[in-house]
Amino acid sequence: MLxxxxxxxxxxxxxxxxxxxxxxxxxxxxxxxxRVWLSEIMLQQTRVAVVIPYYERFLERxxxxxxxAAASEKEVLRLWxxxxxxxxxxxxxxxxQQIVAQHGGEFPxxxxxxxxxxxxxxxxxxxxxxxxxxxxxxVLDGNVARVLARxxxxxxxxxxxxxxxxxxxxxxxYLDTKSPxxxxxxxxxxxxxxxxxxxxxxxxxxxxxxxxxxxxxxxxLLPEKRKKRATVEIHLAAAVFADEDGRTLLLPPPxxxxxxxxxxxxxxxxxxxxxxxxxxxxxxxxxKLRTHLRRLQVQNQNGNLNFIAADKVRHTVTHRxxxxxxxxxxxxxxxxIKGAERVPLSEITVLPVSNLTRKVARAALSASSSAKNR
Numbered sequence: 400m401l402x403x404x405x406x407x408x409x410x411x412x413x414x415x416x417x418x419x420x421x422x423x424x425x426x427x428x429x430x431x432x433x434r435v436w437l438s439e440i441m442l443q444q445t446r447v448a449v450v451i452p453y454y455e456r457f458l459e460r461x462x463x464x465x466x467x468a469a470a471s472e473k474e475v476l477r478l479w480x481x482x483x484x485x486x487x488x489x490x491x492x493x494x495x496q497q498i499v500a501q502h503g504g505e506f507p508x509x510x511x512x513x514x515x516x517x518x519x520x521x522x523x524x525x526x527x528x529x530x531x532x533x534x535x536x537x538v539l540d541g542n543v544a545r546v547l548a549r550x551x552x553x554x555x556x557x558x559x560x561x562x563x564x565x566x567x568x569x570x571x572x573y574l575d576t577k578s579p580x581x582x583x584x585x586x587x588x589x590x591x592x593x594x595x596x597x598x599x600x601x602x603x604x605x606x607x608x609x610x611x612x613x614x615x616x617x618x619x620l621l622p623e624k625r626k627k628r629a630t631v632e633i634h635l636a637a638a639v640f641a642d643e644d645g646r647t648l649l650l651p652p653p654x655x656x657x658x659x660x661x662x663x664x665x666x667x668x669x670x671x672x673x674x675x676x677x678x679x680x681x682x683x684x685x686x687k688l689r690t691h692l693r694r695l696q697v698q699n700q701n702g703n704l705n706f707i708a709a710d711k712v713r714h715t716v717t718h719r720x721x722x723x724x725x726x727x728x729x730x731x732x733x734x735x736i737k738g739a740e741r742v743p744l745s746e747i748t749v750l751p752v753s754n755l756t757r758k759v760a761r762a763a764l765s766a767s768s769s770a771k772n773r
Contacts, residue, residue, distance in 0.1 A: 401550070406573065409573070409609050413589065414581060416605035420592075421584070421588055425438075425454060426438035427584070430531050432508075432527055435531045437454065437491070440491050441454055441457075443487060449482070453478075453481075456478060457479075464495045464498050468496040472492060480672070480752055480753070481748075481754055485753075494517045508534070510528060522540050524536070525538045525583070526538050526583060529583045530580035533578075533579055535576045537573070537583065539563070539570045542586070542587050542589075543586045544563070544566050545557075545622055549610055549613070549622075550606075551611060552612050553565070557622045628717075629718070630719070631718060631719045632722070633722070634680055634724075635677050635679055636677065636684035636723065636726065637726065637759050638677070638688050638692060639709070639726065639759065639763035640733055640734065641727055642733045645743055646741045649739060649750055650673065650736065672750075673747075673750040673756070674752065675756065675759055676692060676736070688726060692704075695736050695737075696737065697736055704728050705728065706728055707726060708724065708726055709726065709763050712755070723755065725763050744763065744764060
């Protein structure tokens with residue numbers, strides 16, 4: 400850990416670099432705690448380039464905590480659709496409602512009040528309080544932890560409780576208490592753009608002279624890789640109905656059906672969002688889908704259903720590798736499925752849907768185009 404006289408030039412050089420080279424990001428143009436909070440939630444496990452358009456659309460529709468608190472969950476999830484990790488959106492709205500109910504719509508500035516909000520942990524609380532309120536809290540996320548591990552040649556699994564606590568103490572010691580918000584952003588920016596997981600750009604690093612990992616030639620080997628969980632293969636089949644007007648059927652989230660989920664695929668496939676009738680399969684996918692549709696009590700006036708196979712869809716979620724076999728089922732009239740909604744197959748995002756459901760819809764549309772061109 401850097402100490403004494405080393406800390407002053409370390410802080411000075413990092414802040415000077417940040418002020419000159421920081422990326423121009425929309426949430427850096429404000430200190431509004433609501434906007435800072437929104438950006439921090441959206442950026443969790445999500446790339447900056449992906450977040451920017453979602454952030455801007457979300458704020459256009461929900462410019463204040465009050466607007467977010469008063470909205471329907473369906474609308475919040477629809478605007479979040481495609482961003483992933485949908486529990487973030489649900490917690491975000493619950494926290495907004497708590498802020499309105501308990502704090503008069505003003506984002507709290509005390510650490511204990513911020514930590515009491517749904518979906519906010521130690522890192523997010525420190526980021527919001529330092530950036531929006533200039534409170535003296537040091538952030539520790541994956542980017543900052545990697546920077547600190549290389550600076551001090553920290554070995555082992557950084558996420559182990561004891562080692563993470565040591566890194567937090569180090570981050571606290573390095574914090575520039577005169578500019579805590581700017582300092583935290585500088586540390587995160589360094590990890591995101593220079594001290595990257597692979598091929599760190601040590602020649603461009605503003606604080607390379609302080610880095611023990613670089614001096615020893617092992618910066619790229621730190622942090623040490625964590626053991627990966629074994630990948631779980633999941634095979635699914637989806638029924639994509641399409642009527643003569645190009646409409647399809649989507650099933651609601653499990654909790655809105657007021658029934659127990661039929662199978663345990665739903666959280667994996669749809670993140671508790673709207674989705675096509677889908678089941679896990681092994682063997683004859685069409686036969687399994689027919690059985691599933693009967694279990695859904697599908698009432699059909701179109702005679703025998705014709706299943707047209709579309710290209711398989713592949714999707715990865717954490718340690719799960721998902722393969723979906725979509726089947727387009729063309730009908731004159733859409734069957735009745737309790738709780739389902741009818742939407743244009745080409746515009747299913749009028750409802751909150753996951754990225755995987757979007758992929759399935761695109762595959763079904765492509766299957767229709769291919770059939771017409773034969």
